Amino acid sequence: MSIILHLVTYLALLIFIIAIVVRYLRIRNYPLNLRWEIYPIPHEGKRSIHGGSKMEESEYWTRNHKPDWIRELMFMIPEMVFIKGLFDHNRKLWYRSFPFHFGLYMTAAFACLLFVGSMLELAGVMITGPAASGLAVVLNKITGAVGTMGMVLTIIGGLGLLVMRLSDPDLKPYTNGSHVVNLLVIIATMALMFAALVTAPSHLAPMRAYLSDLVTLSLKAPIPDPLTGIAVAAASLLVAYIPLTHMSHFFVKWFTWHRIRWDDEPNVRGGRIEVMIQKALTYPVNWRANHIRGDGKKTWADVATGEIEK
Amino acid sequence: MSKQQTNFKLESISQPNRQWTHVEETDLMPLPPNTLRPDEEPPWKQLTDAEREKYEASLDDTLILDIPKPRTKEDEKELIRKFLDGVTRLFNKADNWPFLRPLVLTMEHCANCQTCSAACHIYEASSGNPAYRPTCRSEILRRIYYKYIKSDGAYFGRWRHGDIDLNWTTVARLAELSYRCNLCRRCAQACPLGADNGLVAREIRKLFSQELDIHTKELHDNGSVLQLKVGSSTGMNALVVKDNMEFIDEEMSEKTGMTIHTPWDKSGADILLIHNAGEIMAWPENPGAFSVIFEAAGVSWTLSSDALGYDSINYGLFYDDFMLARVVLKHAEAAKKLGVKKIVFGECGHAHKALTVIADRILTGDLNIPRESAMTVLRDIVMSGRLKLDPTRNDFPVTLHDPCNMTRMMGIIAPQREIIHTICPRFREMNPHGVNNYCCGGGSGFAIHSRHNFPDWRFKVAGRKKLSQILEAFSDCLDPSVRKYICAPCSNCKGQFRDMLDYYKLWENHSILYGGLVELIVNAMTDIKPGFIEWERH
Numbered sequence: 001m002s003i004i005l006h007l008v009t010y011l012a013l014l015i016f017i018i019a020i021v022v023r024y025l026r027i028r029n030y031p032l033n034l035r036w037e038i039y040p041i042p043h044e045g046k047r048s049i050h051g052g053s054k055m056e057e058s059e060y061w062t063r064n065h066k067p068d069w070i071r072e073l074m075f076m077i078p079e080m081v082f083i084k085g086l087f088d089h090n091r092k093l094w095y096r097s098f099p100f101h102f103g104l105y106m107t108a109a110f111a112c113l114l115f116v117g118s119m120l121e122l123a124g125v126m127i128t129g130p131a132a133s134g135l136a137v138v139l140n141k142i143t144g145a146v147g148t149m150g151m152v153l154t155i156i157g158g159l160g161l162l163v164m165r166l167s168d169p170d171l172k173p174y175t176n177g178s179h180v181v182n183l184l185v186i187i188a189t190m191a192l193m194f195a196a197l198v199t200a201p202s203h204l205a206p207m208r209a210y211l212s213d214l215v216t217l218s219l220k221a222p223i224p225d226p227l228t229g230i231a232v233a234a235a236s237l238l239v240a241y242i243p244l245t246h247m248s249h250f251f252v253k254w255f256t257w258h259r260i261r262w263d264d265e266p267n268v269r270g271g272r273i274e275v276m277i278q279k280a281l282t283y284p285v286n287w288r289a290n291h292i293r294g295d296g297k298k299t300w301a302d303v304a305t306g307e308i309e310k
Numbered sequence: 311m312s313k314q315q316t317n318f319k320l321e322s323i324s325q326p327n328r329q330w331t332h333v334e335e336t337d338l339m340p341l342p343p344n345t346l347r348p349d350e351e352p353p354w355k356q357l358t359d360a361e362r363e364k365y366e367a368s369l370d371d372t373l374i375l376d377i378p379k380p381r382t383k384e385d386e387k388e389l390i391r392k393f394l395d396g397v398t399r400l401f402n403k404a405d406n407w408p409f410l411r412p413l414v415l416t417m418e419h420c421a422n423c424q425t426c427s428a429a430c431h432i433y434e435a436s437s438g439n440p441a442y443r444p445t446c447r448s449e450i451l452r453r454i455y456y457k458y459i460k461s462d463g464a465y466f467g468r469w470r471h472g473d474i475d476l477n478w479t480t481v482a483r484l485a486e487l488s489y490r491c492n493l494c495r496r497c498a499q500a501c502p503l504g505a506d507n508g509l510v511a512r513e514i515r516k517l518f519s520q521e522l523d524i525h526t527k528e529l530h531d532n533g534s535v536l537q538l539k540v541g542s543s544t545g546m547n548a549l550v551v552k553d554n555m556e557f558i559d560e561e562m563s564e565k566t567g568m569t570i571h572t573p574w575d576k577s578g579a580d581i582l583l584i585h586n587a588g589e590i591m592a593w594p595e596n597p598g599a600f601s602v603i604f605e606a607a608g609v610s611w612t613l614s615s616d617a618l619g620y621d622s623i624n625y626g627l628f629y630d631d632f633m634l635a636r637v638v639l640k641h642a643e644a645a646k647k648l649g650v651k652k653i654v655f656g657e658c659g660h661a662h663k664a665l666t667v668i669a670d671r672i673l674t675g676d677l678n679i680p681r682e683s684a685m686t687v688l689r690d691i692v693m694s695g696r697l698k699l700d701p702t703r704n705d706f707p708v709t710l711h712d713p714c715n716m717t718r719m720m721g722i723i724a725p726q727r728e729i730i731h732t733i734c735p736r737f738r739e740m741n742p743h744g745v746n747n748y749c750c751g752g753g754s755g756f757a758i759h760s761r762h763n764f765p766d767w768r769f770k771v772a773g774r775k776k777l778s779q780i781l782e783a784f785s786d787c788l789d790p791s792v793r794k795y796i797c798a799p800c801s802n803c804k805g806q807f808r809d810m811l812d813y814y815k816l817w818e819n820h821s822i823l824y825g826g827l828v829e830l831i832v833n834a835m836t837d838i839k840p841g842f843i844e845w846e847r848h
């Protein structure tokens with residue numbers, strides 16, 4: 001039983017990594033897109049406060065504009081942690097979405113804390129029991145508290161989102177099967193994990209043993225009870241499921257921001273962008289309208305430089 | 311919430327009926343209290359039966375594309391087949407390299423949270439008409455994408471992504487629906503995931519243009535095609551444009567007391583100034599004012615009489631990547647030939663964006679000539695003290711309209727304000743403004759579309775938010791005894807203001823006039839005759 005569970009977790013982690021790498025490579029390998037930025041762009045520094053760009057300077061191309069990474073980070077942290085954009089533009093949804101997402105972060109933090117504890121145990125540090133140090137006891141308590149809170153928040157937020165998706169006239173016409181199932185899968189998994197955690201808080205110790213087994217490949221730790229076993233299996237499957245759905249936006253957002261919305265990298269003569277443009281201009285054109293007449297042989301450069309019929 | 315909103319089903323777009331959606335005039339967003347009287351709201355003309363019989367006009371209350379009704383089942387099948395070919399190309403690396411990444415990310419990662427809806431002035435002005443939701447057209451394309459491109463399986467895909475029936479009605483309505491968006495991208499600015507429904511609207515337009523030859527005649531035949539054939543979408547060839555500018559020079563000389571000679575084809579000048587040629591025809595005082603300022607400030611500049619070198623318009627930005635690229639190349643070639651240091655655009659927002667930002671990844675080698683906004687050049691002139699300016703000559707209420715292409719999409723916001731704060735003592739901002747501005751309602755070329763009853767939609771729906779902002783900005787001085795000025799440094803926006811002010815009789819009843827930025831600068835110049843701005847309807 002324990003071995004099967006371990007295998008499920010390994011497989012889930014593998015799927016998680018492969019799905020992310022495949023999606024990442026697919027998006028990264030799309031050809032260069034035209035500039036399509038939207039202001040404000042935080043790395044524009046102080047002038048991003050009013051939404052300005054370097055193009056507000058005369059002969060801006062003669063100066064070296066260093067991106068303001070600090071300001072970019074100052075934008076990204078509240079966006080990632082508190083979903084600030086949603087807070088600013090859609091408060092009603094934010095009240096549901098924020099606990100949901102923050103709960104998921106806390107649950108992920110719970111898994112990390114468990115993992116840290118398991119590594120400490122591997123190193124010979126006692127986390128529970130009479131020999132445990134004060135700090136280790138705190139770690140154990142924090143782990144439990146973070147997990148419980150995270151799961152509760154996710155469940156509350158998830159239920160709020162589900163009800164809104166199914167009843168709000170703005171969202172309902174756009175709600176499809178995957179929206180509902182995604183939420184249900186997450187709520188159910190969190191509920192299982194929560195149930196396992198609160199019915200037997202002492203099981204944090206076996207869970208740590210389970211994680212250290214994953215690292216040491218020993219696959220021997222017994223699963224304390226069926227509920228915990230089911231919860232671990234469900235959590236593993238959730239890890240595999242998320243990157244296969246549009247919920248992969250947790251990392252795709254990096255592209256939508258950095259490769260599109262904030263991508264103001266100029267094309268300088270002889271630079272890397274120019275090389276990419278030159279390559280794109282050799283792509284064949286298939287569009288059939290009369291002013292294009294693509295035949296799969298003519299290239300973008302041919303069509304763009306060709307005369308329009310007089 | 312209207313019945314239409316509560317009962318709305320996206321799938322119903324494929325059910326043929328007289329009209330998919332309707333804008334009830336009584337449902338329109340109310341204008342600010344005590345501004346426009348109810349009798350100043352003109353009635354909305356209905357499409358005639360003849361128009362409905364001839365064209366596919368079953369989307370809403372208006373019409374822009376003039377797609378002829380199908381005569382046979384074969385016509386219907388042909389449209390669907392070509393449409394699907396177009397969709398395939400839209401998601402193909404070679405055929406859509408310029409926008410593939412942003413398009414796919416929007417298709418696959420929009421959470422359908424509807425946060426963007428509240429940001430859209432068209433959705434707001436129609437009091438939440440479900441067809442005008444920024445996500446509506448995107449979701450239709452998304453369902454088609456998953457069903458026909460990703461082929462997620464008949465049952466599973468339908469359940470997972472929602473279903474859509476593809477028939478003549480769906481395709482024709484989707485085409486028309488892509489022209490109920492100003493491409494202002496305010497929705498994209500609000501999206502917490504970085505998805506972009508403005509882009510999707512343009513991609514749909516593009517698909518229809520590049521595969522099915524469906525576009526508006528204003529943008530294509532009388533726009534880009536004419537421009538590439540004769541040199542300008544106004545129809546002016548080099549001789550005519552030079553003649554017109556000569557006439558403008560004479561007018562300016564007489565009006566200002568300065569001797570104005572607009573330079574043409576001066577090799578090695580610092581600046582090649584490219585106007586939107588529509589200015590030369592419709593608002594000659596604008597290119598005239600540029601000439602006055604540049605001559606008075608001693609700028610080394612020139613105009614070009616090469617084909618397209620005197621017309622910065624690039625309508626391809628609104629509907630077609632190939633037309634966009636062709637025009638961009640001609641602009642750059644004109645500058646290269648003259649060996650200028652930089653290209654500067656006059657007051658035209660979309661030309662700014664097309665040739666600065668978009669062209670940045672089209673032009674290579676020696677065609678990649680530096681390009682700059684007139685806003686910064688003018689700001690430097692005004693702030694340098696090279697012109698003698700007296701702000702009391704502009705002692706009237708002024709508000710500033712921010713063209714989306716110049717502000718949200720380029721971040722050029724401060725220079726025009728520095729100028730206005732210097733020369734307009736009674737300046738007031740609209741709310742919101744700058745990077746958070748609202749489109750004038752004429753964006754994406756709507757300002758030049760006046761067939762059928764499209765102007766009614768353009769002013770009552772697309773322009774309503776801007777109208778409301780203007781009325782609010784001037785709410786303390788709406789009395790006609792006070793002359794007021796909307797400064798709109800963009801030809802397209804001015805076209806919208808001209809028509810919208812006329813429509814609502816805002817000049818006659820409230821003395822609200824519109825114009826460019828350079829006119830305000832020249833109006834404040836002390837070493838020319840006073841009264842450059844003529845307070846009359848134009």
Ligand code: SF4
Nearest residue numbers: 420421423424426501
């Ligand atoms: S485009 Fe963005 S804001 Fe609009 S529904 Fe999709 S995710 Fe939400």
Ligand code: SF4
Nearest residue numbers: 430491492495497508
């Ligand atoms: S681009 Fe502008 S007009 Fe179009 S949907 Fe978005 S906000 Fe509305």
